[in-house]
Amino acid sequence: MCELNKTRVSNIPLSADEGICDTYIKMAQKPSIPKGTRDFSPAEVLKRNYIFDLVKRQFQTFGFQPIETPSFENSETLMGKYGDEGDRLIFKILNSGDFISKVDDVTYSSKKSSSLTPKISEKALRYDLTVPFARYVVMHQNEIDFPFKRYQIQPVWRADRPQKGRFREFYQCDADVVGANSLLQEVELLQLYDAVFTDLKLTGTTIKINNRKILAGIAEVIGAKHQLVDFTVALDKLDKIGEEGVKREMREKGISEKAMELAGPLFSLSGTNLQQLDALRSLLSGSEQGGKGVQELEFIVKTVEELGLQSAQLTIDVTLARGLNYYTGAIFEVAAPEGVQMGSIGGGGRYDDLTGIFGLKDVSGVGISFGLDRIYLVLEELGYFPEALERSLDVLCLNFGEAEALVALRLLGKLRKAGLKADLYPSKSKIQKQLKYANNRNVPYVILIGEEELANGSFVVKNMLEGTQKEYAMDQLEDFIALW
Numbered sequence: 493m494c495e496l497n498k499t500r501v502s503n504i505p506l507s508a509d510e511g512i513c514d515t516y517i518k519m520a521q522k523p524s525i526p527k528g529t530r531d532f533s534p535a536e537v538l539k540r541n542y543i544f545d546l547v548k549r550q551f552q553t554f555g556f557q558p559i560e561t562p563s564f565e566n567s568e569t570l571m572g573k574y575g576d577e578g579d580r581l582i583f584k585i586l587n588s589g590d591f592i593s594k595v596d597d598v599t600y601s602s603k604k605s606s607s608l609t610p611k612i613s614e615k616a617l618r619y620d621l622t623v624p625f626a627r628y629v630v631m632h633q634n635e636i637d638f639p640f641k642r643y644q645i646q647p648v649w650r651a652d653r654p655q656k657g658r659f660r661e662f663y664q665c666d667a668d669v670v671g672a673n674s675l676l677q678e679v680e681l682l683q684l685y686d687a688v689f690t691d692l693k694l695t696g697t698t699i700k701i702n703n704r705k706i707l708a709g710i711a712e713v714i715g716a717k718h719q720l721v722d723f724t725v726a727l728d729k730l731d732k733i734g735e736e737g738v739k740r741e742m743r744e745k746g747i748s749e750k751a752m753e754l755a756g757p758l759f760s761l762s763g764t765n766l767q768q769l770d771a772l773r774s775l776l777s778g779s780e781q782g783g784k785g786v787q788e789l790e791f792i793v794k795t796v797e798e799l800g801l802q803s804a805q806l807t808i809d810v811t812l813a814r815g816l817n818y819y820t821g822a823i824f825e826v827a828a829p830e831g832v833q834m835g836s837i838g839g840g841g842r843y844d845d846l847t848g849i850f851g852l853k854d855v856s857g858v859g860i861s862f863g864l865d866r867i868y869l870v871l872e873e874l875g876y877f878p879e880a881l882e883r884s885l886d887v888l889c890l891n892f893g894e895a896e897a898l899v900a901l902r903l904l905g906k907l908r909k910a911g912l913k914a915d916l917y918p919s920k921s922k923i924q925k926q927l928k929y930a931n932n933r934n935v936p937y938v939i940l941i942g943e944e945e946l947a948n949g950s951f952v953v954k955n956m957l958e959g960t961q962k963e964y965a966m967d968q969l970e971d972f973i974a975l976w
Contacts, residue, residue, distance in 0.1 A: 528652070528660025538881045540663075540868060543692070544645060547665050547862055550688050551643040554680065556667050559642050561624040564615045571616070573623045573818075573849060581650045584613040617649040621666045622818075622846070622859065629670055630850040638671030638855075658835075659865060666840075668859030670847070675788060678822045678842065679795045681860045685826060685838060686804040688862065693876050696829035697837070700809040703789045704819045704841070706772060709782015710810070713775065714754040716747050723747060724813040727758070731811065735759045758810055765793045768808045788821060820844040824860060828870045837863045837870060886976070887914040888930045889939040890923060896941045903939065903951060903969065910973045930956060 525531065532540065551558075564585055571579055587594075591612045602608070618624050621644045629636065645665045652658055667684060669677045682699060689697045707727075711720040722745035726738050733741070738759075739752055757775055761768050769790050776782030789808065796806055804826075814823045821842030828834040840860030847855040871877050887907055889900040900916050907914040917926045930938050940952040945963075953972055954961045964972055 526660070528654035528658075530659065530661075534884055535882060538884065539871075539877050540864070542877065542881055543864055543867055543871070544663075544665070546691050547688055547864075548643070548645065550684060550691065551667055553687075554641075554667070554684050556641045556643040559625075559628060559644055560646060561618070561621070561628055561644070563647070564617050565624055565627070567610070567614055567616045569627050569850075570619055570623060574619060578619060581652055582619050583617040583649045583651055584609060585615040585617065586613055619650060620648050621646060621664050621861075622668070622843075623849075625666070625668060625859075626846045626857075627850055629847050629855065630852045633852060636671075639669055639677075640671055641667070641669050643667045656869075663864045665862040665864055666859055667861075668857055670855055670857035672858075673856045675791050675822075676795070677858050678792050679799070681840065681858065682792070682796055682804075682806065682824070683799070683801070685824075685860060686801040689804055689826075690802040692867070692871065694829060694867075694870065694874075695803040697804045698827040699804050699806050700812050700825045700827065701789065701792065701806060702809055702812040702823050703785035704821055704823060705781045705785025706776065706789065706810060707785075707813055709776045709779035709785055710755065710758065712779045712782065714751040716751045719745065719747055723751075723755075727755075727811045728813040729811075730759070761810055765797075765806065765808045766790075768810070769793065772810065785821075792822060814839055814841060818843045818846050822858070828866070829874070832870050832873055834866055834870055834873075837866045839863075883934045883936065884913065885915055885930075885933055885935045886912045887937050887939060888926075888933070888935045889914070889916045889941065890926045890930075891917040891920045892940070892942045893920050896943070896946055899946060900939065900941050903941070903966075906969055907973070910976075912973070912976060 548558075567584065570582055574582075595608065595611045625642065625644065629640065643666065645663060647661055647663050649661050652660060654660060667681065669681075682701075685697075685699055689695075707724045708717075708720060711717050711723050714723075716723050723742065726741040726745065726747075729741065730738050742752055743749075757771065761771060763771070769786055773783065773786050776786060793806065793808070809825075812823055812825055814825060819841040821844065823841035824839055825836045826838035828837050838861060840858070842856070842858040844856045845853065846857055847853075887904075889897075889904060891897050891900070897916060897920075904914045904916055917929065927938065936956055938954040938956060940954060940961075945951055949966050950963050951966065952961055952963050
């Protein structure tokens with residue numbers, strides 16, 4: 493008989509076979525989940541659903557329609573759409589069967605992932621919802637009524653380094669409009685952001701706005717047009733590394749001192765949104781594209797200011813440079829309320845030809861995304877989740893025996909029809925144990941039907957918060973329901 497070091501799997505007889513002993517030990521090892529993924533408790537799921545439901549309700553209020561796409565796509569659908577860094581973060585799915593036997597010796601011996609991966613993996617987990625949406629529009633273009641307003645709430649996967657507020661598996665909540673060039677769509681999406689964050693009681697959120705054409709115009713007038721990406725990537729870090737840090741990075745990328753001198757006003761841009769637009773108009777007077785970006789931004793800002801926002805603040809941020817691979821116009825990013833240490837909790841922008849990557853040209857689109865997981869963390873930190881979410885049951889009937897339980901089940905049926913979350917403790921256990929269970933689940937009311945109540949045709953309701961009790965006749969159930 494082998495030694496199991498006191499590790500034993502219950503109900504499985506020990507065996508002298510050493511291999512079976514090894515199996516027992518492996519089975520007894522503590523399980524784990526992949527880094528960057530999470531289990532969610534009932535309380536956490538209820539809180540997440542609270543956000544989902546609220547966001548979904550506003551999506552529908554604004555006229556967006558739901559779609560869903562597969563969790564994995566063909567590799568060619570995703571690869572090359574997010575830049576080199578994005579491609580590295582895409583989870584690849586191995587082909588089924590003996591995939592390695594189909595790889596030729598030359599490719600296998602080269603040990604180059606770029607050559608090997610296409611041979612052993614034809615599919616990948618989706619990286620975001622935007623590219624699959626573009627694919628959906630192209631494939632279903634004859635079934636869609638344009639402009640098409642779609643919302644989508646589904647998980648995505650990225651092989652990123654896990655940290656606070658960043659996971660490898662997480663949900664995205666997207667709303668997009670395709671087939672409409674009007675800047676009123678940008679205005680409406682800003683109103684949508686405002687409506688959601690107001691409902692979540694996240695007052696004080698800041699919606700930063702910029703325009704891709706302005707960034708291109710700045711690069712043009714300072715003589716760094718061919719270095720647009722390097723320039724904007726460095727500029728985007730202004731709030732993190734400061735002016736000197738940005739200039740140092742620009743020098744490392746080969747941007748000239750003269751170009752940085754011409755860009756100097758950007759580092760001290762201040763005043764109201766309209767005052768900043770005036771300064772930008774002067775700075776970009778030599779760029780047609782930059783001037784168009786200022787004009788577009790001015791229309792959005794003036795329209796939003798005229799209509800007003802409920803709780804969010806709209807502010808121009810010329811350092812904002814999201815998604816240079818496909819954004820072409822306005823770009824947005826939402827910052828959490830002041831005092832909360834968290835990255836952006838939403839973002840999006842205008843993309844004039846995203847469907848062009850799949851062969852459907854000249855279909856303009858604009859969209860935004862809500863960062864569910866970060867919004868959750870912000871609400872948790874601020875204590876903004878409704879207390880009622882902690883309550884998974886409104887009423888629990890204690891179990892005093894078979895006859896009493898049968899009467900309780902009839903009562904439960906009526907409570908459930910009235911819309912209450914009600915349950916019966918499944919077995920006749922000690923009353924203290926049943927009450928402890930109710931207390932652990934934050935149940936506000938417990939119903940007791942014992943021998944005496946059975947004989948009297950009544951039931952007793954115990955208020956768990958106040959510790960008081962009240963008896964009702966069975967035909968007085970409506971009086972109890974009226975408490976809700």
